[in-house]
Every structure is written in C-alpha cells, then in structure tokens.
Amino acid sequence: MAxxxxxxxxxxxxxxxxxxxxxxxxxxxxxxSKTRGIEADWTALVDGWRAVYVASMDEVRKHxxxxxxxxxxxxxxxxxxxxxxxxxxGLTDADLDYLTTGWHRLHPWPxxxxxxxxxxxxxVISPLSNxxxxxxxxxxxxxxxxxxxxxxxxxxxxxxxxxxxxxxxxKLLCLPPEQVMMVAAHNGDLKHAQQNGLKxxxxxxxxxxxxxxxxDFEATGDWDIVAKDFGAIADRMGC
Amino acid sequence: MAxxxxxxxxxxxxxxxxxxxxxxxxxxxxxxSKTRGIEADWTALVDGWRAVYVASMDEVRKHxxxxxxxxxxxxxxxxxxxxxxxxxxGLTDADLDYLTTGWHRLHPWPxxxxxxxxxxxxxVISPLSNxxxxxxxxxxxxxxxxxxxxxxxxxxxxxxxxxxxxxxxxKLLCLPPEQVMMVAAHNGDLKHAQQNGLKxxxxxxxxxxxxxxxxDFEATGDWDIVAKDFGAIADRMGC
Numbered sequence: 477m478a479x480x481x482x483x484x485x486x487x488x489x490x491x492x493x494x495x496x497x498x499x500x501x502x503x504x505x506x507x508x509s510k511t512r513g514i515e516a517d518w519t520a521l522v523d524g525w526r527a528v529y530v531a532s533m534d535e536v537r538k539h540x541x542x543x544x545x546x547x548x549x550x551x552x553x554x555x556x557x558x559x560x561x562x563x564x565x566g567l568t569d570a571d572l573d574y575l576t577t578g579w580h581r582l583h584p585w586p587x588x589x590x591x592x593x594x595x596x597x598x599x600v601i602s603p604l605s606n607x608x609x610x611x612x613x614x615x616x617x618x619x620x621x622x623x624x625x626x627x628x629x630x631x632x633x634x635x636x637x638x639x640x641x642x643x644x645x646x647k648l649l650c651l652p653p654e655q656v657m658m659v660a661a662h663n664g665d666l667k668h669a670q671q672n673g674l675k676x677x678x679x680x681x682x683x684x685x686x687x688x689x690x691x692d693f694e695a696t697g698d699w700d701i702v703a704k705d706f707g708a709i710a711d712r713m714g715c
Numbered sequence: 716m717a718x719x720x721x722x723x724x725x726x727x728x729x730x731x732x733x734x735x736x737x738x739x740x741x742x743x744x745x746x747x748s749k750t751r752g753i754e755a756d757w758t759a760l761v762d763g764w765r766a767v768y769v770a771s772m773d774e775v776r777k778h779x780x781x782x783x784x785x786x787x788x789x790x791x792x793x794x795x796x797x798x799x800x801x802x803x804x805g806l807t808d809a810d811l812d813y814l815t816t817g818w819h820r821l822h823p824w825p826x827x828x829x830x831x832x833x834x835x836x837x838x839v840i841s842p843l844s845n846x847x848x849x850x851x852x853x854x855x856x857x858x859x860x861x862x863x864x865x866x867x868x869x870x871x872x873x874x875x876x877x878x879x880x881x882x883x884x885x886k887l888l889c890l891p892p893e894q895v896m897m898v899a900a901h902n903g904d905l906k907h908a909q910q911n912g913l914k915x916x917x918x919x920x921x922x923x924x925x926x927x928x929x930x931d932f933e934a935t936g937d938w939d940i941v942a943k944d945f946g947a948i949a950d951r952m953g954c
Contacts, residue, residue: 548889600852610889613839613864625852625865630887648869650787650849 478700480657480713483675485649486595487604487627489636489660490612492684494592494603495582495619498522499686504578512571516564523688524562528554533606533635544633546608552576579607580614584621585681591706593622594715602627604645604658606635637668646674659709663696670697677701677709717939719896719952722914724888725834726843726866728875728899729851731923733831733842734821734858737761738925743817751810755803762927763801767793772845772874783872785847791815818846819853823860824920830945832861833954841866843884843897845874876907885913898948902935909936916940916948 491497505518532550536542555576559567567575595601601624603612608630616623627645634640646653653673660666661681670676676699682689695702703709730736744757771789775781794815798806806814834840840863842851847869855862868874871883885892892912899905900920909915915938921928934941942948 546889600856608889609864609887613888617839617863623864624856625848625862631870648848649852650785650847 478675480675480700482655483599483657483713484651484655485600485602486657486659486677486709486713487602487645487674488592489658489662489665490603490605490607490615491579491582492681493659493661493679494588494621495584495615496681496684497526497579497582498684500582501525501578504581505575508574512566514564514566514571516562519686521558521562521564523686524558525551525554526685528558536635537638544630546611546630547606548576548579548608548611551579577611577614580611581618582615584619585705587705587707589620589622591710594710595706595713596622596624598715599713600624600649602645602649604636604641605629636665639668639672642669642672642674657700659706662692666699667697670699675700677703677712679703679705679709717914719914719939721894722838722896722952723890723894724839724841725896725898725916725948725952726841726884726913727831728897728901728904729842729844729846729854730818730821731920732898732900732918733827733860734823734854735920735923736765736818736821737923739821740764740817743820744814747813751805753803753805753810755801758925760797760801760803762925763797764790764793765924767797775874776877783869785850785869786818786845787815787847787850790818816853819850820857821854823858824944826944826946828859828861830949833949834945834952835861835863837954838952839863839888841884841888843875843880844868875904878907878911881908881911881913896939898945901931905938906936909938914939916942916951918942918944918948 488494501522502519532554536545555572592601603623604627605612606629609626609628612626612628629635629641632640632644646656649656657675657677658666658669659677661679661684666676666678678695678699680694682693701709701712703712727733740761741758748755771793775784794811831840842862843866844851845868848865848867851865851867866884868880871879873879885895896914896916897905897908898916900918900923905915905917917934917938919933921932940948940951
C-alpha cells in the first residue's frame with residue numbers, strides 16, 4: 477500500500493465527486509418548472525450544459541487577455557445558448573439566474589457528508605474545484621459540507637487541470653504538494669494532481685453522467701488510494 | 716437604527732476581535748517554556764511582537780517589487796529580532812517555529828463561537844484577516860470557529876486596511892460591498908471598510924492589549940451596529 481502517512485490535507489474535486497450534479501439539477505428544474513409553467517426537456521438541458529463545460533473553460537484559457545471569468549458567468553453564458561438551442565420559451569432574467577444558481581444547490585452523494593466529517597477530525601479538508609468561491613460557499617451551506625476552507629480555481633485564476641490550481645492549493649495551505657491529497661472521481665484530475673506532486677485518491681461515481689457515462693467507472697492510474705466511497709477513504713486515512 | 720436588512724455576509728477581523736491573542740500567547744509560551752527550560756519575560760515578548768505588527772506589514776506595502784509576504788513569515792522575522800533584543804537564550808529552529816505558530820493556537824473570546832454559530836444559520840461568515848490562509852485555517856480547527864470559508868489578506872496580496880482586501884472579499888462572495896458587513900473591535904478597520912462601502916459592526920474588546928490598551932474602548936465612528944459581544948450582533952441581525 478502507498479505511504480500516505482505524511483498527508484496533512486485532503487482537497488476534493490466537487491462536481492461529481494462530492495455532489496451528484498446531474499440528479500440534483502434535473503430534479504430541481506423539473507419541480508421548479510411546474511410551478512413556473514415552463515416546459516422543457518430538463519434532462520437534455522442539463523446533459524447539454526455539462527457537455528460544454530470543458531470547452532467554456534478552454535475559452536478562458538485561450539484568452540488570458542480577457543481576464544479570468546468565474547464559473548457562474550460561464551454557466552450563464554452556456555445556458556443562454558442552450559435555452560435558444562432547445563427553444564425553451566418564457567424564461568425571464570430572474571429565471572435564468574435561478575437556473576444558473578442551480579449549480580449552488582447540489583445534493584451530496586449519500587456517503588459524502590459522513591466521510592468528510594470523519595476526515596475533518598484529523599485533516600484539513602477543502603474543495604479544489606472549478607466552481608467559484610461563492611458557488612462553493614453557497615453549496616456547502618445548502619448541502620452541509622463541513623469544509624475547513626474553500627479553495628477554488630477562482631483563487632488562482634486558472635481552471636483545473638492547470639498546474640497553478642494544484643500547486644496554488646498546496647501553497648495556500650503552506651504544505652509541500654506531497655502532504656496534500658487530491659480526491660476525485662475523475663482519473664484525469666488525479667493524473668494532473670499526481671504530475672504536480674500531490675497524493676491521489678480515486679472514488680468511483682459510476683452514475684455521475686447517468687446513461688451517458690463513458691469513463692471513470694474505475695481507477696485507471698496508479699493512485700495512492702482507490703476507494704468505493706468517502707467512508708472507505710476515511711478508513712484508509714485512519715479516521 | 717441603521718438598515719442592515721440587505722446584508723448577506725459578515726466578515727470578521729480576527730486578532731483581537733474573535734480571539735484573545737495576548738492572553739493565549741502569554742499562557743501558551745509560559746507553560747511551554749517550563750517544559751523546555753527556557754526563561755524569558757513572555758509578556759514583554761508578546762507585547763513587543765504585536766507592537767511591530769503594523770510596521771512589518773508596512774514593509775510589504777513599501778516594497779511591492781519583493782512580492783507579497785505572508786504573516787507567518789513576518790511573524791517569524793520579527794520574532795528573530797525580538798529574541799535577540801530580549802536576549803532569550805537556547806531557542807532552536809524548532810522552538811522558533813513553535814512560537815511563530817503560537818498565532819495559530821489562539822483562544823476565542825467567551826462569546827465568539829456561540830455568536831458565530833448563530834450568525835452562520837442566516838449569513839455567510841468568514842474571517843477577513845491579515846493572518847494567512849493556513850494560519851486562519853489551523854486557528855479555526857484549534858478554536859472551533861465555524862467559518863463558512865476563509866478569506867485572508869493573502870488572497871488579495873494586500874494587507875488591511877488596503878481597499879483591495881474589503882473589495883476583494885465582496886468580489887469573491889459575488890456581493891456588492893453594501894451587502895457585506897465588517898465586524899471588528901478596531902475603529903480604524905471599520906473606517907476603511909465603511910469607506911469601501913461595507914456595512915460595519917463594532918464590538919468592544921477592552922482587554923485586548925491588557926494594561927497597554929489605549930484605544931478602541933468604544934465606538935468612535937458612525938457604525939451600523941455597536942454591540943457588547945457577538946451574541947448582541949446575532950440578536951441585532953435577527954438570528
């Protein structure tokens with residue numbers, strides 16, 4: 477087994493790893509749309525929204541001269557295009573705000589809060605997410621995620637998987653990268669964390685993308701921990 | 716009474732406002748020095764340390780070309796000079812680390828945790844302190860401060876009372892300044908917060924500097940709230 481005894485802090489990918497964004501958004505929008513009398517295929521909208529996520533961050537990466545743009549703004553821009561594409565009618569500006577902040581109202585996977593609560597007794601725990609600070613803060617209050625602090629790509633003005641995020645998190649914690657463990661349900665995120673010297677823990681979330689899930693059913697790299705859920709990570713970390 | 720109904724987040728000065736740094740450090744060092752067999756006038760050291768605090772931050776402000784320097788490093792540099800000045804003998808490098816991280820092990824005033832816990836039910840609560848992120852994170856775990864997130868001068872690479880700190884906090888929260896309330900035991904901090912558009916709450920901490928206290932026995936500005944402790948702030952904010 478990998479030696480994780482030097483780890484002092486665990487940093488977590490959030491969308492998909494800590495919270496079930498897909499089910500949360502579909503349920504939220506379906507329930508809300510009935511009260512608003514708006515008709516739409518919310519599953520298609522949500523899947524389409526997530527499908528353009530990486531491209532929307534690539535735009536920020538390609539145009540540093542335009543400055544960093546937070547995820548709430550990227551979400552809103554993508555939503556406006558998708559609403560047109562899907563011909564969803566009758567949405568006011570306030571409705572678009574409501575839908576955009578749906579990403580603040582995501583429910584945790586069943587094991588997330590209990591696992592984080594155990595890990596917090598012995599380690600510093602923080603998100604390391606592409607969500608902006610306000611998004612992650614509001615989500616933590618909504619989902620009762622017991623973070624010690626909120627670390628976001630916004631603090632580094634770089635989206636994951638840029639090295640500035642992993643190294644920036646370690647720097648803010650005043651820890652060498654090898655004392656920080658990245659926890660994610662995505663092998664790609666862990667690959668970049670590992671390349672930057674962080675320890676790694678994989679947890680499978682095989683229903684994250686629903687029937688559209690194509691990757692990340694299992695660990696595909698040499699990660700320090702491979703666990704079935706956050707409880708198993710807490711076990712392995714001695715909490 | 717001032718209208719504070721639009722406030723969504725409260726940000727707190729920490730040293731002196733949330734925690735009693737002076738008593739905490741003197742007690743910690745006195746107890747520790749007995750086990751280490753080190754003799755010193757710890758009260759004089761602690762008072763001297765705090766006395767050079769503002770000057771140490773001014774050095775960072777005067778030399779932007781040297782880059783931002785976190786408070787842990789400023790504390791360590793000041794300590795090394797003071798140890799020489801006070802002729803304290805026998806301190807190892809590990810001892811100097813222990814003393815420096817004394818600023819991470821500060822005890823809250825008796826009303827702090829209960830007041831913060833009440834305020835957290837309805838508002839986002841965060842430090843807005845010159846302490847660095849790791850210092851504030853470690854302190855929160857030590858003192859059980861239930862912050863929603865950790866905001867530090869380090870995130871803005873500017874020390875309070877530079878405007879970048881107050882405005883940077885509002886920006887990270889995605890709130891206009893008038894929806895953010897600064898809570899402090901220091902009239903000067905509140906003056907700058909108010910000048911930058913934040914709401915303000917003063918709480919008197921008349922024993923912060925012990926017998927050396929000269930100012931801040933009472934509110935000297937037109938603050939939105941003047942309270943005797945955090946419980947009274949929670950009352951006023953409807954928690």
